[in-house]
Amino acid sequence: MANRIAKLADKIAECGLDAYVASRSPNIRYYTGSIGGSHLIVTPDRDPLLLVSVLDENVTKDQASDCTVDTYTPASLLERFADALRESHSVRVGFDDLPLQLLARIRRRLPEVCFTQNQEEVWQQRMVKDAGEIRLMSEAGRLADVAMQALKDKLAIGATEYELAAEASYAMMREGAEAHSFEFTVGSGPRSAYPHASVTDRKITRGDLIVVDIGATHGGYCSDITRTFVAGKPDGKKATIYDVVLRSHEAAFGEMKPGAGCREVDGVSRRIIEEAGYGTNYTHSLGHGVGLEIHEPPSVSQRSAERLEAGNVVSDEPGVYIHGYGGVRIEDTVLLTPKGPRRLTNFPRELENAVF
Amino acid sequence: MANRIAKLADKIAECGLDAYVASRSPNIRYYTGSIGGSHLIVTPDRDPLLLVSVLDENVTKDQASDCTVDTYTPASLLERFADALRESHSVRVGFDDLPLQLLARIRRRLPEVCFTQNQEEVWQQRMVKDAGEIRLMSEAGRLADVAMQALKDKLAIGATEYELAAEASYAMMREGAEAHSFEFTVGSGPRSAYPHASVTDRKITRGDLIVVDIGATHGGYCSDITRTFVAGKPDGKKATIYDVVLRSHEAAFGEMKPGAGCREVDGVSRRIIEEAGYGTNYTHSLGHGVGLEIHEPPSVSQRSAERLEAGNVVSDEPGVYIHGYGGVRIEDTVLLTPKGPRRLTNFPRELENAVF
Numbered sequence: 001m002a003n004r005i006a007k008l009a010d011k012i013a014e015c016g017l018d019a020y021v022a023s024r025s026p027n028i029r030y031y032t033g034s035i036g037g038s039h040l041i042v043t044p045d046r047d048p049l050l051l052v053s054v055l056d057e058n059v060t061k062d063q064a065s066d067c068t069v070d071t072y073t074p075a076s077l078l079e080r081f082a083d084a085l086r087e088s089h090s091v092r093v094g095f096d097d098l099p100l101q102l103l104a105r106i107r108r109r110l111p112e113v114c115f116t117q118n119q120e121e122v123w124q125q126r127m128v129k130d131a132g133e134i135r136l137m138s139e140a141g142r143l144a145d146v147a148m149q150a151l152k153d154k155l156a157i158g159a160t161e162y163e164l165a166a167e168a169s170y171a172m173m174r175e176g177a178e179a180h181s182f183e184f185t186v187g188s189g190p191r192s193a194y195p196h197a198s199v200t201d202r203k204i205t206r207g208d209l210i211v212v213d214i215g216a217t218h219g220g221y222c223s224d225i226t227r228t229f230v231a232g233k234p235d236g237k238k239a240t241i242y243d244v245v246l247r248s249h250e251a252a253f254g255e256m257k258p259g260a261g262c263r264e265v266d267g268v269s270r271r272i273i274e275e276a277g278y279g280t281n282y283t284h285s286l287g288h289g290v291g292l293e294i295h296e297p298p299s300v301s302q303r304s305a306e307r308l309e310a311g312n313v314v315s316d317e318p319g320v321y322i323h324g325y326g327g328v329r330i331e332d333t334v335l336l337t338p339k340g341p342r343r344l345t346n347f348p349r350e351l352e353n354a355v356f
Numbered sequence: 357m358a359n360r361i362a363k364l365a366d367k368i369a370e371c372g373l374d375a376y377v378a379s380r381s382p383n384i385r386y387y388t389g390s391i392g393g394s395h396l397i398v399t400p401d402r403d404p405l406l407l408v409s410v411l412d413e414n415v416t417k418d419q420a421s422d423c424t425v426d427t428y429t430p431a432s433l434l435e436r437f438a439d440a441l442r443e444s445h446s447v448r449v450g451f452d453d454l455p456l457q458l459l460a461r462i463r464r465r466l467p468e469v470c471f472t473q474n475q476e477e478v479w480q481q482r483m484v485k486d487a488g489e490i491r492l493m494s495e496a497g498r499l500a501d502v503a504m505q506a507l508k509d510k511l512a513i514g515a516t517e518y519e520l521a522a523e524a525s526y527a528m529m530r531e532g533a534e535a536h537s538f539e540f541t542v543g544s545g546p547r548s549a550y551p552h553a554s555v556t557d558r559k560i561t562r563g564d565l566i567v568v569d570i571g572a573t574h575g576g577y578c579s580d581i582t583r584t585f586v587a588g589k590p591d592g593k594k595a596t597i598y599d600v601v602l603r604s605h606e607a608a609f610g611e612m613k614p615g616a617g618c619r620e621v622d623g624v625s626r627r628i629i630e631e632a633g634y635g636t637n638y639t640h641s642l643g644h645g646v647g648l649e650i651h652e653p654p655s656v657s658q659r660s661a662e663r664l665e666a667g668n669v670v671s672d673e674p675g676v677y678i679h680g681y682g683g684v685r686i687e688d689t690v691l692l693t694p695k696g697p698r699r700l701t702n703f704p705r706e707l708e709n710a711v712f
Contacts (some may be wrong), residue, residue, distance in 0.1 A: 173522035
């Protein structure tokens with residue numbers, strides 16, 4: 001963690017900042033290793049200071065490394081926060097995010113300080129995963145595969161969406177996931193046309209498309225996988241849509257190399273779907289970064305100006321959604337290695353494997 | 357939902373606001389019934405307008421009631437947002453929360469409009485649950501009880517924390533939970549002294565205290581329960597701490613009546629723990645509101661000026677935490693009825709039931 005904080009200190013100096021305040025939990029975890037802690041104050045010359053509420057004092061002191069941990073009560077937070085910035089003689093302070101009212105109070109308390117939201121430097125660091133992070137993410141990916149297999153084993157006409165979600169949850173947690181990395185989607189029948197469908201008591205019916213989007217958290221790191229299943233032999237239209245989405249997914253995967261433009265990679269996936277006549281049914285971007293958070297930079301979209309680099313982990317998830325009919329999405333979590341893309345989720349993608 | 361929006365429109369008029377913008381997902385769900393939607397714009401005289409990204413257009417149009425649904429793309433959001441406020445001739449606009457940069461951009465776009473963060477009016481409504489909400493929360497509470505029993509059935513020396521969490525997850529989801537209402541805590545041994553401990557691969561050892569804090573989401577509504585288990589016959593100190601925390605919990609429960617001051621109810625629970633000599637080990641407040649979110653107003657704490665009223669749902673969760681040794685917390689989700697408190701979680705609390 002010390003070298004992550006040192007890099008941040010260098011970056012803030014380069015940006016002309018005197019201090020940086022990280023308050024978002026995943027950032028605090030990234031720089032200190034602790035699941036507790038409320039505000040991490042980093043300056044180029046002084047020891048980093050992690051402010052923690054009394055509630056999480058013990059877990060933070062036990063877990064946080066390479067920083068001084070100090071506690072606050074609700075009554076003393078503002079004073080401790082201001083003192084730390086005053087002691088470091090900071091005038092230009094960057095921060096990742098702060099609640100509006102806390103920011104307003106700190107600005108009133110320290111009128112001489114210029115506070116600027118700046119997430120870019122932190123994301124530049126977090127976007128490039130190191131070997132330890134890749135190990136945790138590979139395991140998170142494996143847990144998602146295990147969960148998808150467990151769910152597939154219980155697919156049956158009459159099963160409810162939540163029963164299927166339960167099988168996925170059980171399998172991943174029994175093998176070491178500490179949590180779901182997001183709220184699962186098991187969207188069946190017409191509900192498969194909702195990209196984010198959640199889970200309901202709807203029963204699987206013959207002919208359904210079933211979009212299953214799940215992920216595990218392991219050591220704080222997320223995985224993200226989507227497969228689409230088909231209840232019974234698919235008719236021509238379902239088979240066509242499945243084939244188009246799979247080809248789009250595979251083509252984008254092949255382009256995920258260091259140096260590739262995110263916009264171009266999204267474009268490759270989009271062109272295949274457009275050419276098949278479903279362009280307006282592909283209502284989201286190809287992918288997003290994955291790490292300590294389920295949605296991170298870089299965005300692999302038409303609006304992105306970024307280029308992929310080795311160490312990035314992104315989702316590859318084209319989809320086609322037809323309102324009232326159903327949808328197909330096929331997604332893997334993909335690591336960019338210097339040699340090219342490597343899937344962290346590996347559940348089979350072929351249509352033969354999707355039919356039950 | 358129409359009558360919830362009508363009430364909000366009345367409240368904003370009372371506050372001298374011309375419009376209110378709700379952007380937090382649980383608020384949008386509360387007022388429209390939809391899990392999609394990004395910004396809900398409510399004015400006293402016009403139809404409410406729900407702006408939704410193309411991604412969630414279908415789910416939002418299918419679920420949202422009593423409002424007009426309109427889509428935006430990332431490029432058009434700011435314009436649609438500004439147009440809606442211009443068309444309503446709004447000058448004073450309240451909002452629940454907005455990302456700092458979006459707020460800054462909207463302020464630049466509409467320099468004549470005064471934007472004020474105001475969450476109070478929304479919380480005043482959401483704090484008082486109606487009959488439909490209470491039905492969903494009762495079921496969420498039942499699912500938490502089912503999960504706690506399933507976990508208890510698998511308690512054994514050598515079981516890992518995550519294996520136990522898996523049993524709880526499986527049981528609640530198989531019976532109709534759509535998600536965990538928060539990241540579970542299974543904190544065993546010294547880790548039981550962390551109020552928020554998450555779940556690890558630590559194995560249960562004879563003599564452990566094991567704090568289990570879990571909850572289910574059902575129809576969007578949360579439940580929250582904590583029980584502390586003891587691996588083997590507890591020694592005097594463990595039995596004493598358990599007894600103190602249980603008495604604190606029961607005494608606070610008895611005080612949870614409409615009209616009671618939150619500060620006083622917390623005080624009742626705190627006094628019992630202080631008198632036993634563990635006051636400094638009770639490092640958090642007694643409870644928090646529960647609803648569409650796991651932490652809501654009212655806060656049942658020493659800093660709260662609020663009074664409980666019928667329809668509130670709050671947690672009752674005193675705890676004692678001894679760093680390096682362990683902790684005990686006992687928590688139920690409690691509904692305030694006109695006649696007094698009613699538990700929505702009912703798993704046995706007695707020490708006999710906690711020992712295995």
